[in-house]
Amino acid sequence: MTAAAPVTPARGPADPAAGRHAGFAGLLRAEWTKIRSVRSTVWTLVIFVVVCIGFTALIAWLTESNWFGPRAAARNVRVLSDPVGFILGTGIGLGQLAIAVLGVLIITSEYSTGVIRASLLAVPRRLPVLAAKAVVFAALLLVVTEIVAFCSFFVGSAILHAHVPVALGDPGVTRAVIGAGLYLTVLGLLALAIGTMIRHTAGSISTIIGVVFVLPILTGLLPSSWGAHINAYLPEQAGTLITHTHQTADDLLSPWQGFGVLCIWTVLALAVAAYLLEHRDA
């Protein structure tokens, strides 16, 4: 650094800085700039798209080529009873990991780099920062996950179409495909809330993975109807109901009730996150 820059600022202090009052629209623009200007966001979403559509195609292709294979009959019954759930299940089951990581990263990376202090100096009331971040992130996720959900469905149903006739117009199919995007979007917000509470990347990612992947396994081990009842109300178990067209006898919740349960978890988590953001030293 040897270049001597001019010292003169652009305007004198008496002159109020030009520009309109920013308001919430300004915060939305700021959060969008933050998200799009960091490579990790873009790469995580690329990984999400590739994993979702790739695994959907792979599983569909394996199923199709194994349709008459040994021990295929039971599986085929399952596939035929809920083709959308089958097509979307694998890709989303894996892809949701990328969404959870991204939801955590967009807030914990601010803490690890110190950007959070710049953000809070600009918006000292703090809560609008979290609100704007949640709105922008949700909008981005909704667009990306809906596109991926529809692409996955079309790819999977095209590969399987010889044996599994399923179309968007069939009962519940459109709801399930749209629901897949909704589930992933709300899951991303849940991850954002956990990241805001914990503030450290590794701890937050472990927590969201624990909630989504590990908790259902643990509650599944609980004895009798107990476990089943707790299990049904876990964020992931309840939330993914919306991606199925076929209700099983064991389901305690309807698809929309399940989605509602996920939303309640997420709203509660965001409320705790907002409270902590507001009251902790930054």
Place this chain on the structure above:
Amino acid sequence: MIEVRDLTKRYGDKLAVDHLSFTVEPSRVTGFLGPNGAGKSTTMRLILGLDRPQEGTATIDGKRYDQLARPLTAVGALLEAKAMHSGRSAYNHLLFLAQSQGLPRRRVDEVLALVGLTPVAHKRTGGYSLGMSQRVGIAAAMLGNPPALLLDEPVNGLDPEGIRWVRNLMKQLAAEGRTVFVSSHLMNEMAVTADHLIVIGRGKLITEASTEDVIARSTDKSVRVRTPDADRLAEMIAAAGGKVVRGGAESGAQNGAGLLTVAGLEAPRIGELAASASIVLHELTPLASLEGAFMELTSGSVEFGAAKTEAAHGSTS
């Protein structure tokens, strides 16, 4: 104008800021001086609403920081230098801050030009040197063209050119009528930059006065004496209650011959002693340094001080 009243911050049972009160006036550079761990950064974070005080208030032109509608247009702040996402360019870092305040994009280009970073503005900040990062921080502070600036150790890690640049910028900003509040643990840096000093130690106010006053009030006045008859004079000074160190603090071995640094006796008294014994003096210079003043002011309150030896060395009275 920044006003701090009775500000108190505890972390657990550790009192970081202890009923601190002071006022930072516009149109001058106010230095915020104290040893490491004295509570300077905490005080700045309290003023900026990043930490919540247990007691007291900090206001900027009468408003608490979180009551400011567009805070970056009221106060610019530089806290730690590397508070940027290493994967984001300086331009985008400043752009999101500008957008949050409803400032036009043009303003981003202006502050980038102001700090001389236009050529690298679109490069990721992970590759920036500490000096370049510091300039991004200053650009962010200047983004809203604020009437007040808070700079926490702005010259830390800068090369001499960068230090001179920051120093001139602060003086210019104060000359324009802005409030400039700058912290440092380097007393000599403050001596050449600040017009006014607020000195704290262990979270408490030690003194608040003009830089000249702080130096002048120092009781750590030592006197440099040069004489061909150093041995005899040294004995006489010691007998009269003065403390003599052979050679000067800044002198090399070569310059040391015949040089005494005396504490505890004023220059006229030394002159009289020398005259009474007909000792020839080549030099008799009263010394006062901000460093000495600072050491004395804070000697009772050095948080991580090297216990007694250091403190005793600083305070020879």
